[in-house]
Amino acid sequence: MNRSMRVSVAALAVTTFALTAGCGRGDDPAAEEASAAPVATGDVSGDITVWAMGTEGEKLGEFASAFTEENPDVTVDVTAIPWDAAHDKIATAIAADEVPDVSMIGTTWMGEFATSGGLDPTPPDLIDESAFFEGAWGSTEVGGTSYAVPWYVETRVLFVDTALAEQAGVSPTPATWDDLMATSKGMQSAGAQWGITLQAGQTGAWQTFMPFAWQGGAEIMNADQTEFTFDSPEFVKALTYYQSFFTEGVAPKELPDGTLEPDFVAGKIGAFQSGPWHIGILDDTGGEGFLDSVTLAPLPADEKQASFIGGSNLAVFKGSENRDAAWKFVQWLSQPEVQAEWYAETSDLPAVQSAWEEGDLASDPALAVFGEQMTTAMAPPSIPTWEQISNVIDTELEKVCKSGMDPQEAATAIQQQAEAIGTGL
Amino acid sequence: MSTTLTSGSGVQAPGTADQAVPRVRRSSPLRRRRSIAAWGMAAPFVLLFLVFTAWPVVSSLFMSVTDIKSRDLQNPFAVNFVGLDNFASVLADPTFRKAATNTLYFVVVGVPLTMLTALAIAIALNTGITRLAGFFRIGYYMPVVTSIVAVAVVWRFLLRPENGLVNEVLGWVGITGPDWLGSTTWAMPSLIAMAVWRSLGTLVVIFLAGLQSVPKALHEAAALDGATAWQRLRQITIPTIRPTMLFAGVITGIGFLQFFEEPFVMTQGGPLNSTLSVAYLVYNTFGFGNYGVAAAMSYVLFAAVVLLTILQFKVLGERDDATGAKRRWFRRSGGASA
Numbered sequence: 085m086n087r088s089m090r091v092s093v094a095a096l097a098v099t100t101f102a103l104t105a106g107c108g109r110g111d112d113p114a115a116e117e118a119s120a121a122p123v124a125t126g127d128v129s130g131d132i133t134v135w136a137m138g139t140e141g142e143k144l145g146e147f148a149s150a151f152t153e154e155n156p157d158v159t160v161d162v163t164a165i166p167w168d169a170a171h172d173k174i175a176t177a178i179a180a181d182e183v184p185d186v187s188m189i190g191t192t193w194m195g196e197f198a199t200s201g202g203l204d205p206t207p208p209d210l211i212d213e214s215a216f217f218e219g220a221w222g223s224t225e226v227g228g229t230s231y232a233v234p235w236y237v238e239t240r241v242l243f244v245d246t247a248l249a250e251q252a253g254v255s256p257t258p259a260t261w262d263d264l265m266a267t268s269k270g271m272q273s274a275g276a277q278w279g280i281t282l283q284a285g286q287t288g289a290w291q292t293f294m295p296f297a298w299q300g301g302a303e304i305m306n307a308d309q310t311e312f313t314f315d316s317p318e319f320v321k322a323l324t325y326y327q328s329f330f331t332e333g334v335a336p337k338e339l340p341d342g343t344l345e346p347d348f349v350a351g352k353i354g355a356f357q358s359g360p361w362h363i364g365i366l367d368d369t370g371g372e373g374f375l376d377s378v379t380l381a382p383l384p385a386d387e388k389q390a391s392f393i394g395g396s397n398l399a400v401f402k403g404s405e406n407r408d409a410a411w412k413f414v415q416w417l418s419q420p421e422v423q424a425e426w427y428a429e430t431s432d433l434p435a436v437q438s439a440w441e442e443g444d445l446a447s448d449p450a451l452a453v454f455g456e457q458m459t460t461a462m463a464p465p466s467i468p469t470w471e472q473i474s475n476v477i478d479t480e481l482e483k484v485c486k487s488g489m490d491p492q493e494a495a496t497a498i499q500q501q502a503e504a505i506g507t508g509l
Numbered sequence: 510m511s512t513t514l515t516s517g518s519g520v521q522a523p524g525t526a527d528q529a530v531p532r533v534r535r536s537s538p539l540r541r542r543r544s545i546a547a548w549g550m551a552a553p554f555v556l557l558f559l560v561f562t563a564w565p566v567v568s569s570l571f572m573s574v575t576d577i578k579s580r581d582l583q584n585p586f587a588v589n590f591v592g593l594d595n596f597a598s599v600l601a602d603p604t605f606r607k608a609a610t611n612t613l614y615f616v617v618v619g620v621p622l623t624m625l626t627a628l629a630i631a632i633a634l635n636t637g638i639t640r641l642a643g644f645f646r647i648g649y650y651m652p653v654v655t656s657i658v659a660v661a662v663v664w665r666f667l668l669r670p671e672n673g674l675v676n677e678v679l680g681w682v683g684i685t686g687p688d689w690l691g692s693t694t695w696a697m698p699s700l701i702a703m704a705v706w707r708s709l710g711t712l713v714v715i716f717l718a719g720l721q722s723v724p725k726a727l728h729e730a731a732a733l734d735g736a737t738a739w740q741r742l743r744q745i746t747i748p749t750i751r752p753t754m755l756f757a758g759v760i761t762g763i764g765f766l767q768f769f770e771e772p773f774v775m776t777q778g779g780p781l782n783s784t785l786s787v788a789y790l791v792y793n794t795f796g797f798g799n800y801g802v803a804a805a806m807s808y809v810l811f812a813a814v815v816l817l818t819i820l821q822f823k824v825l826g827e828r829d830d831a832t833g834a835k836r837r838w839f840r841r842s843g844g845a846s847a
Contacts, residue, residue: 337691
């Protein structure tokens, strides 16, 4: 090591220690903000900036004109941001305190952003909690306080090839775990290459698996969200059941990207589990009339019925310069009739239960399945470390499905890693 | 030494000059004005360097010794100093070890393979192929300038288990190819093949430039003395282009250690983490908001890059043989005469 290098290393070390010397956590910042200040939503004025992702970002700007007609002094400025960049952009905005007034927030990001102190807690009198699906409202609560309002939801149901099921003489709407296995096996023996496809690991596999765990009576955390409960007999039971689809050769261990829809249309795959977006995809892939030969069924029940609930929430930032108008806009978007109109515009399923009582949402039988499933759908706990813990589930689940790892071992491994990661609250 | 010469104070022992001369200069107003002007001119660069190079390095170092997480973004200094705990937990983490093993596998197989293939192609282009040389040069350089995202789609098609081109061709000779990207055994070799293909072009260009500097006369003389092509390659070409090989080895080694794009676009680190690289794990860890741990991981990776580079300098660097000694003597005498 020559002299100049030694000097620069020393300088780096000194700077680092100088920086760290002034550090140390103060009192827990999350604790001081238990309740929210009231909001005056009478006559509001000014500009509100709204960030939204994907289709929502494209369509919200025009849709919001109905709000500005009611509140002529307000201008709503919608910025569309791509999903890929959204997480980092919001995180950076909070760090720099250069936040918009309102942003759409993916349900699984709630824990992280709420604990970072960037989100304004939902004013309790403003919005009626009971109007929403229970699972949807649950996704806004972090450490017992709600930090957002559900905007739209999605949940997972079973897509079954009706013709194959009839041919095999099995029910296309399996009610129990045994029924689902029988239906899958039946369709396989009736000519399908695979009776069912279930995601066998990789990113997001937990969303396919967790419904089974919930159905079997397992929970991710205990009631007051202080400890993980992955290492339970119910969780192991669900893993064992999930694994049996792979060990018995009913479900494929590997499904190359982009083959699910064509194979399902071709009758090579009997059934799969997915969300409402697959209606559109199947309509495109299968051509007109194909959807008539598909049965949408609620997920089977074991101890109880359950599915996964996803979607997006609307949050107001603490740094918002126009807090009253921002909350009024969020409140407006969560009204039942506005939610129904928003569905007509984007096909986003309403998070407000009463919005399902009229129009297409009430009459379409396929949508009715989603509506029914939504009442039993559950969300993972909104903790800041959830993304990391779900990644652990994905990894261990992959071992269970692909290399035959013992379900009990997997449950213990998930539990240990989850405990090491912690809740982050 | 050079200071004594520019000051014009004649021949003096370096030690005494260093002490005596600056003291005189420090008091000179002209000298002070000059140094202010010099710093003024250097200021834009110094400022850019401090803000965009030094600051990120210092702050990442700072992160690596604290328990900073994404929730601390608003108050980045309100975190606890944890010493080397992050480094300890990184080194004890089985996922990190798996990623480190994968990266090592990738580097140990990938770097020599890339260099040998590139060298072979460069020699072929330099000596054998005279027709269409331009076409081949463009052909080999093409993958370097193509977007990895577009390439990934094509490679995924090639490697598909059913009706993928690779398995179709294997099928003609009666081999049933595996599910390349879905198999824990074959996913990494597939990515290595892709990485070799992708980084070949740059090395071919570098080696071609190096080969131009090999004196033709040496080859002709050796050929006259009855040396075979292989002997000439071993004894003339390789020693002459050793500095080129060192450069190629270092940049390829650094690039391969930071192996990220291939698993990111092709396998997402799967199946069963068999293609998870250290850089990808760092990316994921930052994504999970564990900035402290992720920064510590990147410094471990940085240390690995330094070690690999030192190793390459030892293996491929100047040898202590006749040419090396001569060159050093040249530099010394050149310095003294300036």
